[in-house]
Amino acid sequence: MKKVMMLCAVFLLAGSISSALAAETGDLDRVQGTWEVKKKNAAGESYKQVLVIEKDKLTFKMVDSGDSVRLMAKGSIKLEKAGAISIMKIVNLEAGGSEGELSPIYDDRTVVYRVGFSSMSVATNFDADRDDGGPALDTYRKVTK
Numbered sequence: 103m104k105k106v107m108m109l110c111a112v113f114l115l116a117g118s119i120s121s122a123l124a125a126e127t128g129d130l131d132r133v134q135g136t137w138e139v140k141k142k143n144a145a146g147e148s149y150k151q152v153l154v155i156e157k158d159k160l161t162f163k164m165v166d167s168g169d170s171v172r173l174m175a176k177g178s179i180k181l182e183k184a185g186a187i188s189i190m191k192i193v194n195l196e197a198g199g200s201e202g203e204l205s206p207i208y209d210d211r212t213v214v215y216r217v218g219f220s221s222m223s224v225a226t227n228f229d230a231d232r233d234d235g236g237p238a239l240d241t242y243r244k245v246t247k
Contacts, residue, residue, distance in 0.1 A: 129181050129188060129217060130157075130158070130181055132217045133155050133181070133190075133215075134155055134157075134247065135154075135155065135244055135245070135246050135247045136152065136154050136244070137152070137153040137154075137155070137222055137242035137243065137244055138150050138152045138153070138245050139151050139241060139242045139243065141240070147166070147167065148166075148167045149164060149165060149166050149167060149172070150164075150165050151163070151165075151240065151242075152164075152165060152245075153222075153224075155179065158178055158179055158180070159176070159177075159178060159179070160176065160177050160178070160192060161175070161176050162175040162176075171199070171200055173198075173199065174197065174198060174199070174200055174201060174203075174204065175204075175207075176195070176196050176197075176204060177192045177193055177194050177195040177196070177211075178193050178194045179192050179193075180193070187214055188214065188217070189212060189213070190212070190213050190214075190215050190224075191210065191211070192210060192212075192213070193210045194206075195207045195208075195209060195210065195211065209230075209232075211226070211229065212228075212229040213225060213226050213228075213229075214228065220243060220244045221241050221243055222241070222244070223239060223240070223241045224240050224241075224242060225237065225238070225239045226238050226239075226240070
């Protein structure tokens with residue numbers, strides 16, 4: 103009887119692990135592409151934030167109304183599930199004013215996200231207090247696949 107119970111436990115654990123891996127792989131496919139959200143700063147000036155996700159690499163750009171990049175960051179992502187909650191861990195971050203000015207920032211980020219057909223909601227700055235603003239929720243629209 104103990105062998106049967108142990109065998110059932112092993113199958114349940116294996117099933118849980120493979121379901122979690124399938125969910126992560128499925129979400130990784132779904133977050134691929136270019137996403138953007140249009141926003142306004144405290145002075146009322148328009149800008150947009152652009153996320154480009156290719157495989158497990160993420161590029162973030164903050165672009166002003168004249169299409170000039172004001173801030174850029176690059177890192178690697180890992181997707182995880184916590185029950186029904188989807189989590190994106192962004193590690194090995196580099197940031198700067200442009201591609202040529204990137205330098206390591208040693209500040210990993212953990213964001214909660216929910217991806218739909220053509221939109222992705224991203225909740226940021228819940229993982230730590232930072233100088234760049236408090237917690238925020240942005241809904242990005244998919245621009246390209």
